Amino acid sequence: MSTTPSARAPRRDATENREAILAAAKIVLNRDPKAPLEAIAAASGLSRRSIYAHFANRDDLLRELVSLGALRVASALDTVTHPDPLTRLALIASRLWHEVESVRVMAVLAVRGPLASDTGTALRSVRSSVREAISDGRADGSIRQDVPVDLLARLVEGAALGVLEEAARTPLPAEEGHRLVILMTLGAVGLGWREAGNFIDERPDLQWKDAD
Amino acid sequence: MSTTPSARAPRRDATENREAILAAAKIVLNRDPKAPLEAIAAASGLSRRSIYAHFANRDDLLRELVSLGALRVASALDTVTHPDPLTRLALIASRLWHEVESVRVMAVLAVRGPLASDTGTALRSVRSSVREAISDGRADGSIRQDVPVDLLARLVEGAALGVLEEAARTPLPAEEGHRLVILMTLGAVGLGWREAGNFIDERPDLQWKDAD
DNA sequence: AATAACTTTCACAACACTGTGCAAGTTATT
DNA sequence: AATAACTTGCACAGTGTTGTGAAAGTTATT
Numbered sequence: 001m002s003t004t005p006s007a008r009a010p011r012r013d014a015t016e017n018r019e020a021i022l023a024a025a026k027i028v029l030n031r032d033p034k035a036p037l038e039a040i041a042a043a044s045g046l047s048r049r050s051i052y053a054h055f056a057n058r059d060d061l062l063r064e065l066v067s068l069g070a071l072r073v074a075s076a077l078d079t080v081t082h083p084d085p086l087t088r089l090a091l092i093a094s095r096l097w098h099e100v101e102s103v104r105v106m107a108v109l110a111v112r113g114p115l116a117s118d119t120g121t122a123l124r125s126v127r128s129s130v131r132e133a134i135s136d137g138r139a140d141g142s143i144r145q146d147v148p149v150d151l152l153a154r155l156v157e158g159a160a161l162g163v164l165e166e167a168a169r170t171p172l173p174a175e176e177g178h179r180l181v182i183l184m185t186l187g188a189v190g191l192g193w194r195e196a197g198n199f200i201d202e203r204p205d206l207q208w209k210d211a212d
Numbered sequence: 213m214s215t216t217p218s219a220r221a222p223r224r225d226a227t228e229n230r231e232a233i234l235a236a237a238k239i240v241l242n243r244d245p246k247a248p249l250e251a252i253a254a255a256s257g258l259s260r261r262s263i264y265a266h267f268a269n270r271d272d273l274l275r276e277l278v279s280l281g282a283l284r285v286a287s288a289l290d291t292v293t294h295p296d297p298l299t300r301l302a303l304i305a306s307r308l309w310h311e312v313e314s315v316r317v318m319a320v321l322a323v324r325g326p327l328a329s330d331t332g333t334a335l336r337s338v339r340s341s342v343r344e345a346i347s348d349g350r351a352d353g354s355i356r357q358d359v360p361v362d363l364l365a366r367l368v369e370g371a372a373l374g375v376l377e378e379a380a381r382t383p384l385p386a387e388e389g390h391r392l393v394i395l396m397t398l399g400a401v402g403l404g405w406r407e408a409g410n411f412i413d414e415r416p417d418l419q420w421k422d423a424d
Numbered sequence: 425a426a427t428a429a430c431t432t433t434c435a436c437a438a439c440a441c442t443g444t445g446c447a448a449g450t451t452a453t454t
Numbered sequence: 455a456a457t458a459a460c461t462t463g464c465a466c467a468g469t470g471t472t473g474t475g476a477a478a479g480t481t482a483t484t
Contacts, residue, residue: 112377144405144406145405146395146405146409147392147395151378151392154378155374155375155378155392155396158374158375158377158378159371159374159396161374162367162370162371162373162374163367163370165324165370166363166366166367166370180359180363180367183358183359184367184371184400187399187400187402188371188396188399189405190399190404190405190406191404191405192402192403192404192407193356193357193358193401193402193403194402195404197358
């Protein structure tokens with residue numbers, strides 16, 4: 001008679017396997033988002049049947065995967081704080097790229113596809129800080145005023161996603177993508193290309209840093 | 213013993229039906245791109261079985277639909293000629309919007325989805341004239357020089373598509389979309405927002421004109 | 425009015441995949 | 455070594471769709 005009603009604790013390898021499945025799914029689905037469970041199972045070293053021991057169904061696995069990713073992204077972006085709205089936006093773009101470039105296909109899918117609403121929930125804070133940066137920038141004149149804030153926020157997101165999509169199709173080097181996503185974000189909010197380029201060059205925080 | 217080996221000519225209603233199917237597909241698939249043939253059949257007033265009298269299979273229908281659309285777009289855009297590269301780009305964006313805004317979902321799908329290569333073939337001339345405009349604009353200094361021409365061409369396409377995608381999700385008014393797609397295109401090639409806005413305002417060809 | 429062209433209806437095979445049941449195996453934990 | 459936790463393999467039902475076949479009906483064309 002110990003603490004819990006269950007006679008024994010869950011085995012350690014079980015949780016390891018669970019993560020193996022998620023890891024495999026991340027890789028496999030990033031290559032082909034509608035790969036059958038069989039493929040994921042194979043990549044994880046387990047049988048298809050075993051997946052059902054960890055996830056109720058395919059959708060469950062997908063949702064878990066995406067929302068874990070979204071949470072990771074959100075927590076990485078939530079620490080971005082900077083008085084200048086443009087810099088804030090640029091930093092968000094930059095970190096976003098950093099977080100997501102290794103799972104480009106899935107990332108696009110997570111935001112566009114049918115899981116978009118789950119992703120949306122997890123990224124609510126990010127979206128609202130983009131919106132806020134835009135509306136701040138509008139106020140201080142650093143951001144375009146010819147497009148409504150909300151619409152612009154979505155277009156900015158679209159611009160960043162555009163780079164991501166391009167990067168999902170062709171193997172754009174990570175460093176190039178980094179600069180590009182910032183350039184396009186700044187472009188979307190209204191900066192000219194020289195302005196945007198200088199903006200980046202003048203700010204050390206916006207330079208490319210290789211992975212840890 | 214007349215001219216052709218076939219004893220009689222194809223019936224007129226047959227070709228009408230064929231077009232009814234295409235028309236129905238256009239509407240139905242634009243609402244749900246993976247709607248079953250049954251749905252298209254219903255919308256066209258025919259039976260599912262009859263579709264197979266006109267198209268070998270689903271893919272065939274899809275391809276026909278998309279490539280007809282692409283041809284229409286291509287022929288509408290091929291008439292765009294203007295000495296100034298920026299204006300040329302803006303005109304392309306503007307006409308593009310005009311041609312596809314009523315089939316936003318399908319348009320996005322045609323360019324992104326698995327039919328992309330067919331679409332690509334039909335739109336080759338468009339793509340190359342975008343590329344040319346960009347490279348001309350680079351030469352005369354009106355377009356950004358910090359991004360390689362080919363990459364920029366794809367990003368410009370992405371920018372336009374971004375507006376289209378936004379427009380596919382939310383019911384963006386046609387007129388607003390018109391201006392937006394030009395603004396974003398010009399933004400992508402490096403113009404600042406005021407520059408882009410003025411650019412449009414100064415040119416009568418770039419103003420919104422309601423449907424015929 | 426005759427005839428070929430076209431459509432319909434119903435039935436059915438095929439496919440690719442999901443999700444479940446169960447018996448037999450393997451492995452971590454105690 | 456005992457036991458619960460986990461995995462496996464196989465079989466199978468279910469689903470939603472595509473594509474075909476064939477007989478019977480309808481309609482444009484001559």
